[in-house]
Amino acid sequence: MARNVPLGNPQLRIFRPNWFMRLVRPGPPEDTRMTKYDVKNYLEKIYNVPVGVVRTRIQYGSNKKRNHLNQRVKQPDYKVAYVQLAQGQTFTFPDLFPxxxxxxxxxxxxxxxxxxxxxxxxxxxxxxxxxxxTEWFGL
Structure with missing residues (x-):
């Protein structure tokens, strides 16, 4: 019994990620809902960056501010991912504005x-x- 095989090349499929990621210098981090495995696969497949270890943590937002009605205002929580490159690999940020x-x-x-x-x-x-x-301190 022969299977029904389509003629020609198979359909090429392009899978786009559900998340976007930016490589940033240390500072206020971006909000991401990616798991550490998602981060590793994303960097390896899209940017060809060899990843060794990915560590994530949840940074809780501040709850100390108050608005004009003296009600507490909570800043949103966000996830931070720390990526360690594979052994012997280095990364330099590109010079975008030479x-x-x-x-x-x-x-x-x-x-x-x-x-x-x-x-x-x-x-x-x-x-x-x-x-x-100074000049302003004169008679």
Whole structure:
């Protein structure tokens, strides 16, 4: 008995993740409902980052603030994931905004900003004849 086999190549399926993730420097973390296995698979399959260990924890939101009616306001809870790379692997954050070679042209905005900043620094310098006493403290 022959099976009914479709002709040609099989249908290619693309599975998109249900979550989005950003690699961020230490700071206020993002909210994620992913498990540690989801995080590991996501980083390995999508970003090709070799993951060694993933540790997660729940950060509880603050409950100390009060609104204008003196009612407690609770900040939302969020999950934090700490990812340790595989042995011998390193990761560097990409330089998204590299410094461009600044060529200051005559009459440009950059030149005017630089001149303004130099004038401000000169104006804020203390007068050596006053002995370190500020200008507003005078008779």
């Amino acid at each position: 410094e461009k070679d600044k060529k200051v042209t005559e009459g440009s905005v950059e030149e005017m900003q630089e001149k303004f900043m130099e004038d401000e620094k000169q104006r804020q310098r203390l007068d050596p004849r006053r002995g370190g006493v």
